[in-house]
Amino acid sequence: MPRTVDHDLRRSQIADALVRFAAREGLHAVTMRSVAAEAGVSLRLVQYYFHDKAQLMHGALEHLERRSHERWAARLARLPARPSLRAVLESFVAEALPTDEPSRAFHRVWTSYAVLAMTDPDLAAQPFVEGPNRLERQLTEILRQAQADGELPPDLDPQAEATRLIALGHGVGTSVLVGQRDAESAQRILSYHLDWLLRRPGSGHRSD
Amino acid sequence: MPRTVDHDLRRSQIADALVRFAAREGLHAVTMRSVAAEAGVSLRLVQYYFHDKAQLMHGALEHLERRSHERWAARLARLPARPSLRAVLESFVAEALPTDEPSRAFHRVWTSYAVLAMTDPDLAAQPFVEGPNRLERQLTEILRQAQADGELPPDLDPQAEATRLIALGHGVGTSVLVGQRDAESAQRILSYHLDWLLRRPGSGHRSD
DNA sequence: CACGTTATGATACATCGGTATCATAAACCG
DNA sequence: CGGTTTATGATACCGATGTATCATAACGTG
Structure with a gap:
């Protein structure tokens, strides 16, 4: 088996890029291309991991939710x-x-x-x-x-x-x-x- | 002097249309054309009264603010x-x-x-x-x-x-x-x- | 009535953005 | 090494949308 990459990791990186960009320019300004640029990745790869814009938006939201739970849990743990x-x-x-x-x-x-x-x-x-x-x-x-x-x-x-x-x-x-x-x-x-x-x-x- | 129309009234009507549409479809879905359609008016007229999309959005916000104050005042008066x-x-x-x-x-x-x-x-x-x-x-x-x-x-x-x-x-x-x-x-x-x-x-x- | 304001219609155009395609390179595991 | 996965690049296409233009119709006031 060839080149193995953690898909979830890549998806997280791209979702993070979306969040960064949206925080700066507004969620309404998010495009496939802008997210790719923010992630330092080709447009093609964003399509590759999220197929759709709808799925990209959806995925980023889930990602955001996870991050939020993590931070809350971490704070309780501290x-x-x-x-x-x-x-x-x-x-x-x-x-x-x-x-x-x-x-x-x-x-x-x-x-x-x-x-x-x-x-x-x-x-x-x-x-x-x-x-x-x-x-x-x-x-x-x-x-x-x-x-x-x-x-x-x-x-x-x-x-x-x-x-x-x-x-x-x-x-x-x-x-x-x-x-x-x-x-x-x-x-x-x-x-x-x-x-x-x-x-x-x-x-x-x-x-x- | 010919045909006189209350400009503020027309602007209000169009702004109202924007608000109605945005409430139903989301503010992100607002376009010049959709507002015109919602107002039952030609695209051209929206351009006529608001020149710009930016000015349309801005105008509708001011309109919304006025409406809000009116309602609050009316409630106090009651x-x-x-x-x-x-x-x-x-x-x-x-x-x-x-x-x-x-x-x-x-x-x-x-x-x-x-x-x-x-x-x-x-x-x-x-x-x-x-x-x-x-x-x-x-x-x-x-x-x-x-x-x-x-x-x-x-x-x-x-x-x-x-x-x-x-x-x-x-x-x-x-x-x-x-x-x-x-x-x-x-x-x-x-x-x-x-x-x-x-x-x-x-x-x-x-x-x- | 005539004139200027108000309104429409029909487009036209450029840009952006989502989506799709194809060829190709790079990396990695067995 | 060889093959499969991962990634890039170059585009192409189409629809949506903001904007602009021009001709023209409706209309009401003087």
């Missing part, structure tokens, strides 16, 4: 063994907000895809419905556990709070992407929210 | 003379959320433009920065006033709460547009938030 609820939620916020430039790029492209999904039905289902739902369940479970441990006020609804935190992160994140607010200000807003959420877990923050 | 804080905030939420189909269409197109603005610098400034900023100031003032009137707990920061409410509306709204959540569920989340915000304004809601 936490200490028994992290405080605050630490976990800070992690979530840091991941959900477009802070550094790579994160900005990711969120910009992700949002662009979300807009496409609003009119392209076959693009939507998995990433933009199931994804957030899973995250919401995950976060709900974390909050429920924290509540059982007395780290979260018992009068809060974990499900509702998870939803609220995610939606807030999304909303504030968008305002950063659009240039209304800088990342620092965004973090302050989320901190304000967390401060309130964890206001009197028993060990009491600040004065009252 | 409120009673001395409305309760809750009523005002409910109005805001109702306007911010894509509930009925026309509202869905508006928010869908607006979000599409927001994504364009992320990479097209000359498209952004006015609507997506100044607009939200103005809304935020407006809402902050309402909250500050309500606080002075004892309708809002005094330990809340009006500015921060305004920001939070808007961001939350945005985030939840997006989740509706993307099909993750229905409008009813979205309203429940915002109601939860308002319930908490107005929890003990002096005349005491529920038990504690």
